[in-house]
Amino acid sequence: MAKRWLLPVLVGIGFVLSFAIPQFNLINPYYQLILIYVGINIILTTSLNLINGYMGEFSVGHAGFMSVGAYIAALLSTRIFPIELIAWLFPVSVLLGGLGAALIGLVVAIPSFKTRGDYLAIVTIAFLMIVKSVIENIEAIGGPRGIPGIYKLTNLPWTFFFTVVAVWVIRNFVYSNFGRGVLSIREDEIASDLMSVNTRTVKLQAFVLSSFFAGVAGALFAHVLQFISPRVFDIVKSTDILIMVYLGGIGSIAGSIVGATVYTVLLEVLRPLQVWRFVLMPLVLVLLMIYRPRGIMGLREFRWFIPSRDLFARQNWQAKRERKEVSDAAPAS
C-alpha cells in the first residue's frame, strides 16, 4: 500500500509546474512546445490504445476523429465565439470538439458489431477517407485550403489538464466492469458473449470514449499548430499514432505514456540528422518489433496506475476472511 499518495502529489506538482514554466520562462519556448506535443500525443496514444490494445481491434481512423475535433473547435474559436471571450471559452471548444468526434465514433462503432480484425481496419480507413473528402468539399470551412489564423490558445496548463483527465478517465474505464468486457473481446469475443458480456454496449463505449479523446487532442492540436487543413489529418498522422501505441506497448496506459513521450522526443532529438531520421526511426521500430514484439510495456502496467482494489483484491479478501474466522472462533462473552 506504501507510497500510493505519491502519484496524486506528482500530478499536483506537474500542474503547478505547467503554470510556472511559461510564466517564468523556466525552459526555452521550443522545449515548451515539445512538451505540449508530448501531452497531445499521450492523449492520442492512450485513446487509440483502448481500441487497438485493450480491445484488440485495428483502427486506422484515429486521425479522422482528431480532425473532427480540430475542425469543430477551430470553427468555434475563429468564427462563433466572440474574440474577447475565446480564451475563456477555449475549454468549451475543446470539449465540444471531443463531443463531435464522439458522435462520429458512435457511427463507426456500429460496423464493429459485425466486422472485426482486418475488415474493421478497412472500414476505419474508409472512414478516414470519407472525413477527408467531406472536409475538402465543404467550401464554407475552407475546403482543401483549411482554416488559417487560429489563435494559439493551447498552452501548457490546458495541455497538462486534458492529458491528465484523458489518462485518468481511460484508466478508470479500463478498470471497470465494461473495461474488463473490452479485454474479454480481445481475448475471445465468442466466449465473451457467452459469459454474458454485452459486447455491443462495450464496443460502443470504447469507440465513443476513444474518439472523444481523439477529438479533444485534435482541438488542442489545432490551437497550437494555428492552421489546419484536411492534409494534416491523413493516413500518415494515423500511422504516427499507431507507431506510438505499438512502440509503447499494447494494453498498457503506462506504455502509451512512454511510447508517446519517447517517440515525440526522439523525433525532435534526431532533427539534426534531417532526412536520415526517417530512416533511423523505422529501423528502430523494426528492431523493437523483432526483440520486443509487444512494445516497451506490452500488457504490463505501473503498479501506481492499477486501482488498489484490483491490485490487492486477493490480499484484502484473505485478510477479511481471516478476520471473520477469528471472530467466529472467538468465545462468546
Add this chain to the structure above:
Amino acid sequence: MPLLQAKNVTHYFGGLCAVSDFNLDLEKGELVGIIGPNGAGKTTVFNLITGVYKATEGDIQFDGTRLVGMRPNRITGLGIARTFQNIRLFQELSVLDNVRIANYTQLKYGSFSSFFHVGNFTREEDRTIQEAMDLLAVFKLEDYAEETSKNLPYGLQRRLEIARAMATHPKLLLLDEPAAGMNPNEIGLLMEFIQWIRKQFDLTIILIEHQMRLVMGICERLKVLDFGATIAEGLPVEIQNNPQVLEAYLGEGVEV
C-alpha cells in the same frame, strides 16, 4: 413445464444438415448426456441453445422464453452457461478477471460511473471481487487469483472454466467434453466433481462426452446423435445395448 424444451430443431450449414429434428424436454434438476461420434452435431446443439448459431428451423424455449434469434449474452443472462470443448479462457487475463468478467450482468452501474469511478461503482466492484473470490475458493482456485490464466496447468484451466461459467449464475449448465484429455483416475474425480457442483448450485446439466465411463456413470438419460439425427434415446443401460448405437460407433456387422 420443462426447464428447456427443444422442438424439431434443425440447422443447416449451407447445404449440409448439421442437426436435424432435434427434440429435448429437460426437467429441472436432470443430468442428461449427449453422445455420438465425431461430427455428429453435438457441439452444434450447444451452439444452437446458447445462440452462437440461429436455428434454421424449430423452436427452443428456456423457462418459457423463446431463445431462437436472441443474442448469446442475453441467453447467458437468462441462466444458461457453458464450457467449451477446447478450453476458451481469457488467456492473457488473471484468474480473478476471468471470473469477474462472467459476473458482467450482476454489476449495476452505468458508463458515467465507470469513467469517473463515482456513484455505486465502489460498492458494486467490492461486491464482485468478494463474490468472485468466494467462488474461486469454492473451486479451490483462490491461491491462483492473480495468476495469468494461460499459465495454469490443464486440469485447473478446466476447473476455472467451470468456475467462470458458474459466475454467470446459471440454472442450466452445458458441459462440452469436460473429460477431454483426462486419464481414468482424473475422470473418476471429475465425476464426483460434477455430481458435487450439481448439488451445491442446484443445477440442471447437459453433458457432451466421448468417455463412456463418465457418461454411463453419471447421466440419468442419454441422447445419441449421428450425422445430425437422433438415433437413440433412453437410459444408459438401454443405450449400451442398442444395435443402432453400436453400429454408429463401431461400424456395421460388429459383434459385441
